[in-house]
Amino acid sequence: xxxxxxxxxxxxxxxxxxxxxxxxxxxxxxxxxxxxxxxxxxxxxxxxxxxxxxxxxxxxxxxxxxxxxxxxxxxxxxxxxxxxxxxxxxxxxxxxxxxxxxxxxxxxxxxxxxxxxxxxxxxxxxxxxxxxxxxxxxxxxxxxxxxxxxxxxxxxxxxxxxxxxxxxxxxxxxxxxxxxxxxxxxxxxxxxxxxxxxxxxxxxxxxxxxxxxxxxxxxxxxxxxxxxxxxxxxxxxxxxxxxxxxxxxxxxxxxxxxxxxxxxxxxxxxxxxxxxxxxxxxxxxxxxxxxxxxxxxxxxxxxxxxxxxxxxxxxxxxxxxxxxxxxxxxxxxxxxxxxxxxxxxxxxxxxxxxxxxxxxxxxxxxxxxxxxxxxxxxxxxxxxxxxxxxxxxxxxxxxxxxxxxxxxxxxxxxxxxxxxxxxxxxxxxxxxxxxxxxxxxxxxxxxxxxxxxxxx
Ligand code: SF4
Numbered sequence: 001x002x003x004x005x006x007x008x009x010x011x012x013x014x015x016x017x018x019x020x021x022x023x024x025x026x027x028x029x030x031x032x033x034x035x036x037x038x039x040x041x042x043x044x045x046x047x048x049x050x051x052x053x054x055x056x057x058x059x060x061x062x063x064x065x066x067x068x069x070x071x072x073x074x075x076x077x078x079x080x081x082x083x084x085x086x087x088x089x090x091x092x093x094x095x096x097x098x099x100x101x102x103x104x105x106x107x108x109x110x111x112x113x114x115x116x117x118x119x120x121x122x123x124x125x126x127x128x129x130x131x132x133x134x135x136x137x138x139x140x141x142x143x144x145x146x147x148x149x150x151x152x153x154x155x156x157x158x159x160x161x162x163x164x165x166x167x168x169x170x171x172x173x174x175x176x177x178x179x180x181x182x183x184x185x186x187x188x189x190x191x192x193x194x195x196x197x198x199x200x201x202x203x204x205x206x207x208x209x210x211x212x213x214x215x216x217x218x219x220x221x222x223x224x225x226x227x228x229x230x231x232x233x234x235x236x237x238x239x240x241x242x243x244x245x246x247x248x249x250x251x252x253x254x255x256x257x258x259x260x261x262x263x264x265x266x267x268x269x270x271x272x273x274x275x276x277x278x279x280x281x282x283x284x285x286x287x288x289x290x291x292x293x294x295x296x297x298x299x300x301x302x303x304x305x306x307x308x309x310x311x312x313x314x315x316x317x318x319x320x321x322x323x324x325x326x327x328x329x330x331x332x333x334x335x336x337x338x339x340x341x342x343x344x345x346x347x348x349x350x351x352x353x354x355x356x357x358x359x360x361x362x363x364x365x366x367x368x369x370x371x372x373x374x375x376x377x378x379x380x381x382x383x384x385x386x387x388x389x390x391x392x393x394x395x396x397x398x399x400x401x402x403x404x405x406x407x408x409x410x411x412x413x414x415x416x417x418x419x420x421x422x423x424x425x426x427x428x429x430x431x432x433x434x435x436x437x438x439x440x441x442x443x444x445x446x447x448x449x450x451x452x453x454x455x456x
Contacts, residue, residue, distance in 0.1 A: 022147025027070025060388025227272025365417025384448025
C-alpha cells in the first residue's frame with residue numbers, strides 16, 4: 001500500500017474522522033457515482049443504513065449530519081463550518097435534500113436514515129449501505145462502504161485491494177515496516193525526513209509538498225487560536241465547558257514561573273484543538289480527529305520552547321510523523337472501532353514522539369526509539385466515549401498523549417537509539433491487542449467510562 005503524508009494529515013471538520021469525515025466522504029462518493037453512471041436524474045429516493053460502531057456512537061459523533069452533507073455533495077476538506085447548521089436546518093425543515101447539490105428529492109430522515117445498532121456488516125465495524133431508487137421504487141444502485149479510520153473510506157470490494165490510484169504510485173523508497181524504512185535510510189545515507197520527502201516527490205514537486213505541509217501547520221495553529229478564544233459549552237448532553245480559553249488566559253495574563261509552565265502550555269494547545277474538534281470546527285486529522293490535538297500540541301511546544309525551533313523543523317516533524325502514521329495504517333489500523341484508543345491517541349503519541357525527535361535533528365534510530373516508546377505505554381488503551389461524544393475521555397486524553405510524546409522523545413534522545421523492543425514489534429503488539437480487545441471498548445460506548453459515568 002502506497003501512502004502520502006497528506007493521506008495521514010488531512011484537512012476536515014470535527015468531531016470524528018471515522019464517524020463524521022468517513023461517512024461524509026462515503027455519501028459523497030455514492031452520489032458522485034450516481035452522477036457518473038447517469039442515474040442521478042432518475043433517482044427519487046435515497047436510503048442510508050448505518051451499522052455497528054457507526055450506529056452505536058454515530059449520533060454523538062454527528063454521523064447523521066455528515067451523511068446529509070455528503071449526499072448534498074460536500075467534502076470535509078472544502079466544507080465551511082459556518083454553513084453546516086443552515087444547511088442541516090434547511091434539509092430537516094423541508095424534508096428535502098439536494099443530491100450532489102443539484103437534484104432535489106424528498107428525504108424523510110426517520111425512514112430514510114436507519115441506525116442498525118444490533119447489526120454489523122462483515123467487512124468492518126463502521127459499515128454503511130446506500131441505496132438509490134427511481135420513482136417506480138426500482139433499485140438503481142446499492143453500495144456498501146466502510147469507514148476504516150482517519151477519514152479513509154473503502155467500498156466493500158476495495159477492502160482487501162488497495163485503490164488503483166494508490167497502487168499506481170511508484171515511490172523511490174517503498175517501505176512496509178520500520179525496519180525496512182531504517183534499512184533504506186541507512187543504505188541511501190538519508191535522514192528519514194529526506195527519504196520521505198523523496199517519496200513525496202512521486203506525488204508532487206518538493207516545493208508543493210513543503211507548501212502543503214506548511215499549510216497543514218497553519219491550519220493547526222489557527223485551530224489552536226480559535227480554541228483559545230472560543231467561549232461557552234461544547235455541543236451535546238454533557239454540557240461540558242471549554243477549558244482551553246481559561247487556561248490560556250491564566251498563562252498569558254498571570255504568567256507562570258513554574259518549571260512545569262511548558263507542560264501547562266502543552267495541555268492548553270491540546271485542549272484547544274480537541275475542544276474545537278468536539279464543536280465541529282476545522283481540524284487536521286493527525287492521524288484521526290479524536291487524536292488531532294497531540295501533533296499540533298507537540299509542534300507548538302517545539303516552536304515555543306525549543307531553542308532554534310523553525311519551520312524547517314516543523315517540516316521534518318510532519319514528514320517523519322506522517323511516515324510513522326503510515327506504518328500503523330499499513331500494519332495495524334488507525335481506527336478506534338478496530339483498535340480502541342491505542343489506535344488513535346496511541347498512534348498520535350507515537351507519531352509526535354518520532355516527529356519531534358526529527359525536528360530536533362535526532363538520529364534515525366532515536367526517532368524509531370521515540371516512536372516505539374510513544375506506543376509502548378499506550379498499549380491496551382480502550383475507547384469508551386461517554387454518550388458517544390468525542391469529549392470525555394478524548395479531549396483530556398490528547399493533553400496526556402502530548403505530554404507522553406515529549407517525554408518519549410526526551411528518553412530516546414538521552415540514548416543512542418539502541419533499545420530492546422522495536423517499533424515493528426510494538427505495532428504488531430498493538431494490532432494483536434486490538435484484535436483481542438472486547439468490542440465494548442472499541443468505539444461502541446458499551447463499556448468503560450461510557451457505562452460508569454452518568455451522561456448528565
Ligand atoms: S476514546 Fe480515543 S478512540 Fe475513542 S473516540 Fe475518544 S479519542 Fe477516539
